[in-house]
Amino acid sequence: MQNSLYDSADKLFAQECTPALIRQVEQGRDRDAMWKTLVEAGFSDALLPEDADGAGLTLSDVWPILFCMGRHALPVPYAHTLLARAWLHQAGQALPEGPITIASFQVTSDAQGLTARAVNFGRTASWVLAQSEDRVWLLDTKLAHVQGSGGYGSLDADLTWPASVAQSSFVATPASTPLKDLLALSLSILIAGGLDRVFEMTLDYANQRSQFGKPIGKFQALQQQISEVAELVFGARMAAEMSCQSSGWQPQAMLCALAKSQTSAVVARVTSVAHAVHGAIGVTYEFDLHLYTRRLQEWARAGGGSQYWAGVLGRNALDSGKSSVDFIRTGLFAESSV
Template sequence: MFTEAIEAILRDYATPEAIRAIEKGGAASPLWNALEEAGFLALLTPESAGGAGLSLPVVAPVFTALGRYALPLPFAQSIAARALLHDAVPGGMTTLAGACRRRADGALEASHVPFGMLCDHVLANVDGELVLLDATRAERKPCGVHGSAAGTLSWRAAAVPGAFSSAGEAVLLFSAAIHAAAIAGAMDRVFGMTLQYCNDRSQFGKSIGKFQAVQHQLSVMAQHVASAAMAAELAFSGEGVVPERLATAIAKARTSMAVPLVASTAHALHGAIGVTAEYDLQLFTRRMHEWRMADGSEAFWNRMVGNALLTQEYATIADFARTAPYGNAA
C-alpha cells in the first residue's frame, strides 16, 4: 500500500525531465515537498515517536521503488535517519555518511556523501559514534561525477556536536542496505527498458529480441537482476530496527557485483541510442555505477562475508548461506 502510494507521487514528480532539471541545479523542493507532505518520512519511526512503526521487510519495497525511479533526493536516507533518531532529526533533507574521518584538530571530513550537495543535515558514523551534523555549516566539494549530488563535506571542530550514542555502525549498515535496494530497483527499470527496446527494434525483418544471441544476453541479465532483487530483500529481512550486518554485506556485495554486467549489457543491446544523453537509460546506469561504489564496493563487503565464514564453524558452505545471513553469525 505504501509503495503504491509513493510510486504514484514518483510518477508525477520524479519524471526524467524533473531529474534532469535537478541535476542541472534546478529546484528540488517540489519533489521533496510532495513526498514529505504525504507523511512517508516516518515509515520506520516508532509509534511512540509519532511514526508508523513499520518493520524493515515492509518498507524494503519502498527503497527499491526509489531506485526504480532514480530519485535524486535523500528520501530513503531521511527515513533511516528518523528511524535511528526518532523525533530528534530536524526538518529538511537528511543524508547518511557511513564513515567520517576525524582530524587531529577535531575537524571532520566525510568523503563522497550521497546527496551531500543538497542535504540539510548529515547523520554520520564518527569512530563508531552516532553524530548529527549541520550540512549548512560544512564546506562542500562536489565529487565531480556528471549529474551526481554526492560531495565531500568537512566541518571545523567548533561545528561538530556531541554524539547521540555509540551506534554509529548503524549508519553504515543502513546506508549500504539502502544503496543495495536502490541498485536492485534501478536494475529492474533498466532491464525493463532493454527488454522493451529489443522487442520494438527490428533488424532483418524481425525484432532483435528474437535473435538467439540477444536472448542469451537478456537471460543472463535477467538472472543478475533477479539475484540482486533477492539480495536487496535479504538486507531488510531482519526483525530489528537496523539491517543485519552480514545480510547487508551479502546484499551490497551481490548487487554491486551485478552492476558492470547489467549496465554494459543494457547499453550494448540498445546500441548507439543507449549512450546518448537524451535517452533515459543513462539516468539509471550512471546511478548504478555510483551506488556500486557508495559505502564500499563489492570488494569491501565480500571481505566482511569471507571473514564471517572463516570465523564460524559450519559443516558446509551451504549451511553458512542458509543460516548465517539471518543473525546466526558474528
Template sequence: MFSEAFEDLLKGQCPPAAVRAIDAGCHHEALWSVILESGFLELMAPEDAGGAGADLADALPLFMALGAHAVPLPVGQAIALRTLLPAGEAVPQGLPTFAPSLVSARDTTWVAPRVPYGMLAGPVLAEQGGTLWLLDAHDAQRRHCRLHGEPTADLRWESDIEQVGKRLGDAGGTPGRLAAWAAALHAALLTGAITRCFELTLQYGNDRIQFGRSIGKFQAVQHQLAVMAEHVAAARIATAAAFRVGTTQPALLPAAIAKARSSEAAALVAATAHGLHGAIGVTEEYDLQLYTRRLHSWRLAHGSEQYWHGIVGEALMNSSTSAAEFVREL
C-alpha cells in the same frame, strides 16, 4: 498498500523530466516538499512518535521504487533516519545523508569521504568509533566528487567534533549499525534501478526491428537478456534477505551481502543494457542513462562490492562453522 500509493506519488511528481531538471541544478524544494507532506518519510518511525511503525519488509518496495524512478533526493536516508535517532530526538530539518566512515584527519579535522548527496545535504548522520554524531554539512567544506549529475561530495569539518556535532550516543549498542543501513539502503536502490534497466532493455529488444524482425528474436541478444535477468533476480533475492520481516534494523552481514551482490549486478546490467541499446542508450533524451549513471554512483556509495566482499570474507574466516553452515545461518 504503502507501495502502491508511493508508486503513484513518484509517477506523478518525479517523472524523468523532473529528474533531469534536478540533475541539471534546478531547485529540488518543490519535489522534497511534496514528499515531506505525503507522510511517507514517517513510514518506519515508531507509532508513538507519529509514524506507521513499518518493518524492513514493508519498507523494501518503497526503497526499490526510489531506484526504479531514479529519484534524485535522499528520500531513503530520510526514512531510515527515523529508525536511528534516539527516542525523543527531533528530526533535523533539511535533506539528510549518512556518513558511516567519518575519520579524523588531524586532532581537529574530521573527514567524511564520498558522501551521497553531500552537495545538497544539511544534516549528516555519521558514525565514528561506534558513536553516532549529527553534523551539519553547511559547516563543512564540500568538495564535489565529479560524478556526472550526482551531488556526491567529500565533507571536511575543520573543528573539533564536539563543537560542530551533536553526540547521539552509541550506535544503538551495535557498532556498524549506520554502515548496515547505508549498505542495505543502497542495495535496494540498486536493485530497483537494475530492474528498471532490464525492463527498458527488454522493451527495446521487442521494439527495435533489424533484418525484418525484432532484435530480441536473435539468439545472441536473448542470451544477453537471460544473463541480465539472472543478475537482477540474484540481486533481488540478496536484497530481500537483508530486509527481514519484524525488524527495523538491517544486520551487517546480510546488508553486506546485499550491497556486494547488487553492486556486482549493477556493473554487468549497465554494460549490457548500453550494449544492446547501441548509441541511443547514452543520449540525454533517452531515459536509460538516468538509471545507469546512478547504478555506477550507488555501486560506489559506502564501498563497492570489493569492500563488502571483504567484510563477509572476514566474518567467514572468524567463524568456527563451515562455509555452508555460515551461509545457512545468514
C-alpha cells in the same frame, strides 16, 4: 511485489520524480519543492514507532517503498532518511527537518574540523549522519563547504565542517546499529530497484526496435545477453529483499553485507549490456537510460563496493568456526543451531 504501498509509492515517484526533474536537480536546481511533496506522502517516518508519530512499520513492510525509490532514481536521499530517522530516534536525538544522508566511510576529524569525502547524495542532503569508529555526528550541510566529487551529473560530494561545528554536532549516545550497515542496506535496495528499471527499459527497447524485418530481441545473440541480465537482476533483488528480513527497523549485519556485495557486483555487467542493446541512442543525453545507469554506478561504489562487503562476509564466516551451511543458517538467517 504488487501491494498497496508499492502502488502508492510508484504513482507518487512517477509523478514527482520525472526524468526532466532528475536532470534539473543534477544541474543544481533546488529540490525543496519535490522534497516537500515526498514528505507529505508520509513515508519519512514509516519506521518510527506509533508513539513517536510514526507508522510502526518494519523493514519488511517498507521494502517495496525503498525498492521503488531505486526504480525511479530519486535524486534525494529519501531511503537513507527513513533509516537515519529511525536510528536517531533510538539514539534519543531530535529529528531534523530535511533529507538526511549517511557517511560511514572516509570520515576524518582533527583539530581543523571534520571532512567526509564522496558522501552519497552529499549535494542534495540537508544533513549528514556521519560515523568514524565509535564517534557519530549529525551535521548541517548549510554549515559545510561542499564540493562535488563525482563525474557528470553525480550527486556525491566532499563536505568539510569547521571544528566548532563538529564539536556542537556530536551525538552523545549513538544507536546500536553501525551506520555502515544502514548505508549498505539502503544502497543495495536502491541498486535492486534501479537494476529492475534498466532491465525493463532494455527489454522494452529490444522488443520495439526492428532490424532486418524483425525486433532485435528476436536475435539469439541478444536473447542470450538479455537472459543473463534477467538472472542477475532478479538475483540482486532477492539479495536486497533478504536484507529486509526483520521484525523491526534494524537489519541483520551479515544480510546487509550479502546484499551490498551481490547488488554492487552485477551493476557493471547489467549496465554494459543495457547500453549495448540500446546501441547509439543509449549514450545520448536525450535518452533517459543514462539517468539510471550513471546512478547505479554511483550507488555500487558508495558505501563500500562489492569486494569490501564480500570480505566482511568472508571474515565473519571464517571467524565463526562453523561450516558454510551452518554459517548460512545461523549467521545469516538466525536459525537455531540445535
